[in-house]
Amino acid sequence: MTAATGRLDPDAMAVARSLSRILPRPFHELGVADSRAVAADLRPRGEPEPIHEVRDSEIPGRNGLVPIRLYRPQGAVELPVAIYFHGGGWTVGSLDGVDAVCRAIANRSGCVVVSVDYRLAPEHKYPTPLHDCVDAVAHLALRGAELGVDGTRIGLVGDSAGGNLAAAVALWARDTVLLKLRCQVLVYPATEFAVDRPSWSEHADGPLITTADVMWFWGNYLRDEGDRRDPFAVPAAAASLAGLPRTLVITAAVDPLRDSAEAFAARLLADGVDASASRYDGVFHGFFTEIGTFRATDAAVSEAARFLRNSLLP
Structure with missing residues (x-):
C-alpha cells in the first residue's frame, strides 16, 4: 500500500488493500501478457444490469473488421449514440471489461451505447488503435441507420487511454472531415505526455497505476519521439482546442x-x-468502470449519463 491510500474513502481503501493480491507487481513489471490477465480479473463481477438489447457486431475499417458491442436501452430506433472507447493504456482492456458501465450509461442516458474493441498496442501501435476508433465513428455517422441509431447525434465517451482516443477522434472530426460531434465525456484521460504536475508526483505510486506504468503504456502505444508532438496521439499537443x-x-x-x-x-x-x-x-484511477464497487462510481456514471442525455436527446 502507498501513502496515497491515506486519502481514500472506505470503499477505495478496501479495494486498494486487495490490489496487492490481484496485482502483485506494477503493470510495467508484469509485462503485456500478465497485465492483460490481471486486467481481465479486475472487471466487475455479478449479474449484469438488465437492458433492452445487447448485440455484438463488426464494422469495416481500414485495418480490417472492428468488433463492437451495441447496448440499446429501449426498443425505439434512431436513438442518439454514445460511442465508448475503453481504457487500459492502449495495451489491455476489452468489451467485457466495460460491459457493466456501458449498460449503466445506456440505461441512465436513454442513448444507445456502442463500445469499440480497437486493436491493442504494442502489437498495433499508434495510429492503428485511433484508426479503428475513427473508422467506427465514421461508419456510425454515415450508416448508423443500419444499426438503428441516429448518426447525426453522436457523443464520445472514453476512460483513461480511451479518453485519449475520444479526444483524438474529436480533433480528427474537427480537422479532417468536419463531422459534427455533439459532445464528449473524458474520464481521467491521458491527454499529455509526462508533464510533471503535482498529482504526477503526489500519486506516482498509485494505487492501481503508477507514473512508471503510465510511461510504459505510452511506450507501448507511441512509435517514436515524433508521435509525442502529434495531437492525434497526444491531444494536449494541439495548437488550439x-x-x-x-x-x-x-x-x-x-x-x-x-x-x-x-x-x-x-x-x-x-x-x-x-x-x-x-x-x-476519495477514489483512484479506474474507479469509473467499477460498477457496484465504489459509491463514487454510481455518482460519476450518473453525471456522465445526464451530460449525454442533455447533449444528445434534445
Missing part, C-alpha cells in the same frame, strides 16, 4: 493523471469550448 464539442472531464483525486486531465479541461474552456471538470474525492 477551439471548435471541439462540449466536454465533461471526470477525474479521480488520487491519480497521477488528475492534474493533466483538469488542465486539458481548463484549456478547452479557455479556447471557447463549453467544458467542465468534476473531480471525485
Whole structure:
C-alpha cells in the first residue's frame, strides 16, 4: 500500500488493500501478457444490469473488421449514440471489461451505447488503435441507420487511454472531415505526455497505476519521439482546442493523471469550448468502470449519463 491510500474513502481503501493480491507487481513489471490477465480479473463481477438489447457486431475499417458491442436501452430506433472507447493504456482492456458501465450509461442516458474493441498496442501501435476508433465513428455517422441509431447525434465517451482516443477522434472530426460531434465525456484521460504536475508526483505510486506504468503504456502505444508532438496521439499537443464539442472531464483525486486531465479541461474552456471538470474525492484511477464497487462510481456514471442525455436527446 502507498501513502496515497491515506486519502481514500472506505470503499477505495478496501479495494486498494486487495490490489496487492490481484496485482502483485506494477503493470510495467508484469509485462503485456500478465497485465492483460490481471486486467481481465479486475472487471466487475455479478449479474449484469438488465437492458433492452445487447448485440455484438463488426464494422469495416481500414485495418480490417472492428468488433463492437451495441447496448440499446429501449426498443425505439434512431436513438442518439454514445460511442465508448475503453481504457487500459492502449495495451489491455476489452468489451467485457466495460460491459457493466456501458449498460449503466445506456440505461441512465436513454442513448444507445456502442463500445469499440480497437486493436491493442504494442502489437498495433499508434495510429492503428485511433484508426479503428475513427473508422467506427465514421461508419456510425454515415450508416448508423443500419444499426438503428441516429448518426447525426453522436457523443464520445472514453476512460483513461480511451479518453485519449475520444479526444483524438474529436480533433480528427474537427480537422479532417468536419463531422459534427455533439459532445464528449473524458474520464481521467491521458491527454499529455509526462508533464510533471503535482498529482504526477503526489500519486506516482498509485494505487492501481503508477507514473512508471503510465510511461510504459505510452511506450507501448507511441512509435517514436515524433508521435509525442502529434495531437492525434497526444491531444494536449494541439495548437488550439477551439471548435471541439462540449466536454465533461471526470477525474479521480488520487491519480497521477488528475492534474493533466483538469488542465486539458481548463484549456478547452479557455479556447471557447463549453467544458467542465468534476473531480471525485476519495477514489483512484479506474474507479469509473467499477460498477457496484465504489459509491463514487454510481455518482460519476450518473453525471456522465445526464451530460449525454442533455447533449444528445434534445
